[in-house]
Amino acid sequence: MSPGGLGEFEFIERLRRRCDPNGALVRGIGDDCAVARVPAGELLLTSTDLLIEDVHFRTAWIDMHDLGRKSVSVNVSDVAAMGGQPLSLFLALGIPADLSLEDLDRFTEGVLSACRDYGAVLAGGDTCRSPRGLFISVTVEGAVPDGLQVTRDGARPGDLVWVSGTLGDSALALRELLAGRQPPEECLRRHHDPRARVELGRTLAAQRFASAMIDISDGLFSDLGHILDASGCGAVLRRDLLPLSPAFLEFQQHQPEVNDLALTGGEDYELLFTSPPQHAEAVRALATPDLPLTEIGQITVSTDGLRIVDAQGTLRMPTRSGFDHFA
Amino acid sequence: MSPGGLGEFEFIERLRRRCDPNGALVRGIGDDCAVARVPAGELLLTSTDLLIEDVHFRTAWIDMHDLGRKSVSVNVSDVAAMGGQPLSLFLALGIPADLSLEDLDRFTEGVLSACRDYGAVLAGGDTCRSPRGLFISVTVEGAVPDGLQVTRDGARPGDLVWVSGTLGDSALALRELLAGRQPPEECLRRHHDPRARVELGRTLAAQRFASAMIDISDGLFSDLGHILDASGCGAVLRRDLLPLSPAFLEFQQHQPEVNDLALTGGEDYELLFTSPPQHAEAVRALATPDLPLTEIGQITVSTDGLRIVDAQGTLRMPTRSGFDHFA
Structure with a gap:
């Protein structure tokens, strides 16, 4: 039995009734x-x-x-990073006995509200009791016009490195939560309710502006590393150009050490992409007040590794080979 | 960190190397x-x-x-039940710290071996540590020619009810395991390594023999109930015709009460389908020594409910409305 005394079939039926009847699907929840x-x-x-x-x-x-x-957004963010449109979401839930039906309803409302935001439908899933803790697995399906998908391996020396939004807010919030302190509200919102950059990803793909793209889930440094590994390139990154939110900047005045979080903190769910320099003006024109786009570096040859420099070009971190981002 | 001291990226890289490079995919493991x-x-x-x-x-x-x-087969079985061909598998693993690297390797070998059996490729997934117990979520994608998909709602009064293979073996094995006894080996194999009936499902769909189909995961009684609910029908089921394996029959000689397991036990992963009577001979001709097909009843009007009868037509169980299959 599931929470609140609901059986599995009853829970699925409750969920099915709250979804669009089939939505864009040929058949939604309720078949094999x-x-x-x-x-x-x-x-x-x-x-x-x-x-x-x-x-x-x-x-x-x-x-x-x-x-x-958040369960939906972190998943949809991967579709955004390919330049695609999310279509269907599948939710597998292991539900502990002590989760109230009210909490479960709030969770599924959140799932459905995020699906609506992204133009996707909840299309299926599986639920059962979990003996130990809440377990969530989310699978998203999306689509992208054939040939427009943006992979990680297309970066070329000379391409500019861009990032959307601001960096480090989510990691700052997590740092404060772990320390038992109340994070700045704006940072906490970024941590608890990140937004997948679907529209931006689709535009960059459709205009063929992005040569490589990834969403920042592990942190800028680590995720740029994935692009460099896949593309066989190096990069030089301007640390002083990393986009920071007003809340982050204010916090940093008192605790300058948080600046590292913009580089190494995870869960930004911003888009990190490379783009040939001739598109720079066109890319810049895609920025909005709500979603800035910032040029933060340039792709180089692989032997350069990933170098982090300041405005004067002085090396501000070890080369990538000396930095263990698996730790 | 994951088991055996492997980091997440290292584990994914190990797995990627053991998969077909992209296989039938445009892009496999290693991108967003x-x-x-x-x-x-x-x-x-x-x-x-x-x-x-x-x-x-x-x-x-x-x-x-x-x-x-088994993680693959139970999932692929859902594609078989729609008449489809599985294409891609996605594996999300929450891995407890005490799972050895050897065990993890054996698990992934099993996943890959089942994928090969079904003609599917491991196309992606996610892994992380689990603080409590092994957690597996599997998502399969398959394809079926448009219009040939077999859903649960197509059964019509007069259609015959068919089932593939034998019933109750898996449930018998589970019963014995729960009681601390050694199950018959054949039943244990069915419980631990069930086979999804992909070829049969595809044939039934391609020939348009099946009007409704489901795989038996919750038990014949419950899963036939899903077909009846979706189709708005009733059924009469001949309990004496349920196909039983030699191992099951031998066991039943000493413990006749296990006969119920063929009706209510779960995890058979056989195909349960309905078919208009004019296809009966053609359906029968699809049976093989390894995979018998047995006619076990007939669809009736919904007001009849689901009635279980013996060879003499005597009611052998309460009508479905009196049977709580959520319990």
């Missing part, structure tokens, strides 16, 4: 498989994410509605 | 999303399953290679 039509001429994109209680989240810190939204 | 092409004129099928330690399996009972295979 969801059945969907991938738009003609488009490729299917799929990504899976795990969110495990006490590893990825603590229920004492995050509201269940936010957790539902 | 897997990228695939759904065959022209085909619909996309997707299903997700959870397997949680101490809910769905006990590591003391099942070998890790079998667990890997």
Whole structure:
């Protein structure tokens, strides 16, 4: 039995009634498989994410509605990073006996609200009791016009490195939560309710502005490393140009050490992309007050590694080979 | 960090090296999303399953290679039940610290071996440590020619009810394991390494023999109930015709009460389908020595409910409305 005394079938039926009847699907929740039509001429994109209680989240810190939204956003962010449009979401839930039906309802409301934000539908999933902790697995399917998908391996020496939004807010919030302090509200919102940059990703792909793209989940340094590994390139990154939010800047005045979080903190879910210099003005024109786009460096040859420099070009961190980002 | 001191990236890299390079995919493991092409004129099928330690399996009972295979088969079985061909598999793993690297390797070998059996490729996933127990979430994508998908809602009064293979073996094995006894080997194999009936499902769909289909995961009684609910029908089921394996029959001689397991036990992963009577001979001709097909009843009008009768037509169980299959 599931929480609140609901059986599995009853829970699924509750959920099904709150979804669009089939939505864009040929068949939604309630059969052995969801059945969907991938738009003609488009490729299917799929990504899976795990969110495990006490590893990825603590229920004492995050509201269940936010957790539902975040579970969707972190997953959809992978589709955004390929330049695609999310279509269907699949939710697998291991539900501990002590989760109240009210909390479960708030969670699923959050899931459905984020799906609506991104134009996706909840198309299926699985639920069962979990003997130990809440376990969430989310799989998103999306589509991208064939040939427009933006992978990690297309960066070339000379390309500029861009990032959307601001960096480090989410990591700053986590740092404060772990220390038992109340984080700045704006940073906490970024940590609990990140937004996947779907529209930006689609535009960059459609205009063929991005040569490589990834979403920042592990942190700028680590995720840029993935692009460099896949593309066989190096990069030089201007540390002084990393975009920081007003809340982050204010916090940093008193605790300058948090500046590292913009480089190494995770869960920004901003888009990090490379783009040939001739597109620089056009890329800059895509920025909005809500979503700035910042040029933070340039791709170089692989033998350079990843170098972090300041405005004067002085090396501000060891080369990448000396930096263990698995630690 | 993951088991055996492997980091997440290292584990994914190990796994990636053991997969077909991209296989049938445009892009496999190693980018934000897997990228695939759904065959022209085909619909996309997707299903997700959870397997949680101490809910769905006990590591003391099942070998890790079998667990890997079973995780794939139970998921692929949903694609088989729609008449589809599995294409891609996505694996999300929450890995406890005490799982050895050897066990993890055996698990992934099992996953890959089952993928090969079904003609699918491991296309992506997510891994992280689990603070408590092994947590497996599997998502399969498949395809079926548009219009040939077999759903649960197509049964019509007069259709015959068919089932593949034999029933109750898996449930018998579980019963014995729970009682601390050694199950018959054949039943244990069915419990630990069930086979998804992909070829049969595809044939039934391609020939348009099946009007409704489901795989038996919750038990014949419950899963036939899903077809009846979706189709708005009743059924009469001949209890004496349920196909039983030699091992099951031998066991039943000493413990006749296990006969119920063929009706209510779960995890058979056989195909349960309905078919208009004019196809009866053609359906019968699809049976093989390894995979019998048995006619076990007939669809009736919904007011009849689900009636279980013996060879003489005597009611052998309460009508469905009096039977709580959520319990």
